[in-house]
Amino acid sequence: MGGTDKLAKRKSRGQLNAQERLDCLVDPGSFIEIGLLGASGVFKEDEKRTPRDGKLVGFAKIDGRDIALVVNDFTVAGASTSATNSKKMAHARRTATEKGMPFVHVGESTGARLPDAMGSRGMGSLLGNDPTQFRRSRETPWAAAALDTAFGSSAWLCCCSDFAVMRKGSIMAVSSPRLVSMAIGEQVDLEELGGWRIHADFTGLIDRFTDTDVEAMQEIRTFLSYMPSHNMELPPAREPAPDATQDQEAILDILPEKRTQVYDMRKIVEIVVDRGSMFELKPRFGRAAVTALARLGGKPVGVIANNPLVGAGALSIDAVRKIIDFQVLCDSFNIPLLRLIDTPGFVVGKDAERKGAPGWIMNMMNATSFVTVPCITVIVRKAYGRAYVAMGGGRHNDEMIAWPSAEVSFMDPTFATTIVHGVKPGEPGFEAALAQIRKNDEVWDMATIFSVQNIIKPRETRDYLIRMFDVYRSRRGAGVGKHLLQNWPTSY
Numbered sequence: 001m002g003g004t005d006k007l008a009k010r011k012s013r014g015q016l017n018a019q020e021r022l023d024c025l026v027d028p029g030s031f032i033e034i035g036l037l038g039a040s041g042v043f044k045e046d047e048k049r050t051p052r053d054g055k056l057v058g059f060a061k062i063d064g065r066d067i068a069l070v071v072n073d074f075t076v077a078g079a080s081t082s083a084t085n086s087k088k089m090a091h092a093r094r095t096a097t098e099k100g101m102p103f104v105h106v107g108e109s110t111g112a113r114l115p116d117a118m119g120s121r122g123m124g125s126l127l128g129n130d131p132t133q134f135r136r137s138r139e140t141p142w143a144a145a146a147l148d149t150a151f152g153s154s155a156w157l158c159c160c161s162d163f164a165v166m167r168k169g170s171i172m173a174v175s176s177p178r179l180v181s182m183a184i185g186e187q188v189d190l191e192e193l194g195g196w197r198i199h200a201d202f203t204g205l206i207d208r209f210t211d212t213d214v215e216a217m218q219e220i221r222t223f224l225s226y227m228p229s230h231n232m233e234l235p236p237a238r239e240p241a242p243d244a245t246q247d248q249e250a251i252l253d254i255l256p257e258k259r260t261q262v263y264d265m266r267k268i269v270e271i272v273v274d275r276g277s278m279f280e281l282k283p284r285f286g287r288a289a290v291t292a293l294a295r296l297g298g299k300p301v302g303v304i305a306n307n308p309l310v311g312a313g314a315l316s317i318d319a320v321r322k323i324i325d326f327q328v329l330c331d332s333f334n335i336p337l338l339r340l341i342d343t344p345g346f347v348v349g350k351d352a353e354r355k356g357a358p359g360w361i362m363n364m365m366n367a368t369s370f371v372t373v374p375c376i377t378v379i380v381r382k383a384y385g386r387a388y389v390a391m392g393g394g395r396h397n398d399e400m401i402a403w404p405s406a407e408v409s410f411m412d413p414t415f416a417t418t419i420v421h422g423v424k425p426g427e428p429g430f431e432a433a434l435a436q437i438r439k440n441d442e443v444w445d446m447a448t449i450f451s452v453q454n455i456i457k458p459r460e461t462r463d464y465l466i467r468m469f470d471v472y473r474s475r476r477g478a479g480v481g482k483h484l485l486q487n488w489p490t491s492y
Helices: 004-012 018-025 083-099 119-126 153-160 177-184 190-194 196-203 213-225 248-254 265-272 317-332 350-354 357-370 385-390 413-421 430-438 444-448 458-473
Strands: 032-034 055-062 065-072 103-109 142-151 163-167 171-173 208-210 279-281 289-296 299-306 337-343 375-384 399-402 407-409
Touching: 018 055, 018 065, 018 103, 018 213, 032 083, 055 083, 055 213, 065 083, 083 103, 103 153, 103 213, 142 153, 142 213, 153 163, 153 171, 163 196, 163 213, 171 190, 190 196, 208 213, 248 265, 248 458, 265 289, 265 299, 265 337, 265 458, 289 317, 289 458, 299 317, 299 458, 317 337, 317 357, 337 385, 350 357, 357 385, 375 385, 375 458, 399 458
Parallel strands: 065 103, 103 142, 142 163, 142 171, 163 208, 299 337, 337 375, 375 399, 375 407
Antiparallel strands: 032 055, 055 065, 279 289, 289 299
């Protein structure tokens, strides 16, 4: 790598080096390297100073399955991107796609290498020579990590990947603070530029956050455990633990009897799925929605749920983006979808309109209608308006079931009462008018016309889902979807 002095400095700061990160990530003894002799090819005198050209590239196994991977070595030229190491990385990505294995990128880098990239000769040698470099057809899963300073390619690969993890204290951005400060003429704070809270709360570009590099590598391993090696096979099943099934009656301890009382949907999801299998993505972004990988009877499923604990479960633009992204992931890799509905609709108002709410809502509808993996929708409580459809209502699923607590209508009955009868809450006649509006909200009428396939008790949900997902997996290709969303943009 970059020499004993640089490695010692990293160790004194508590930083893992590239080899140590690799060892934490892959099965022991499984790594086989390619491009070991690669070095900077622009200036002859740089060859000895650029061992491996700053990238550990090759193939290894995670849980016994082959992967292709790139681990950046910051001790060599800041792991900057060069003509040589670009070839190494492209070879790994191309092989992963052609041979059907996941690709993993462990990023810590400064960006393009200077002065190699300067001038027309540098640009002609370094940029744009691989037209497939950032093409994602989602034939195989990609995972990436942003560690320490993740600029340039380390940021690009996180944004191109299906899963990205970031260690707290790291920075992920287009360029370094020094360059940004020169470009805009003012000092830029590291955390404000691309700290973990920015990506957790505002951009949604990172899925999980950890305290250490070791934990970040484990997160990648966990994510891949839910994924198939490629999109023409089912995700790996495992024998459920003896205690995988929890007390389903506990759902009633969480679900309030009062329709306006909030609760945390994540707690219900944790009870329904196999114990300890819930792996939530983007937990601090678009929090009115929950997106998580989990297992039911040992088989992976994707969970999309409204969370009434945040904004009564009304879908914000961030929540919509998060759901779209997750639907794309699950449909691309044959992961059945479980949707749990409890939402009064979409967030409206000036801010939502300025963010393009109608366009994002239609994007969500578009993505929902393109899903081809097995889908089951559960109406838990409120299901109002267009959000009911976008969340998988109607025939946007293989089967829709409901709990007795479910209520379905075009809008919240309180608003409808004011619009139809001209009376507001607290005014004389409001309660009588509200009762008139609400008399047809209960879900039983939908069941009589087979718009809901079943109404079941909450405690029956887990067993019902396990059985019915087996039924719907048995359709064409044994659960392998048509992958109509595989070319959807990776970050937006």
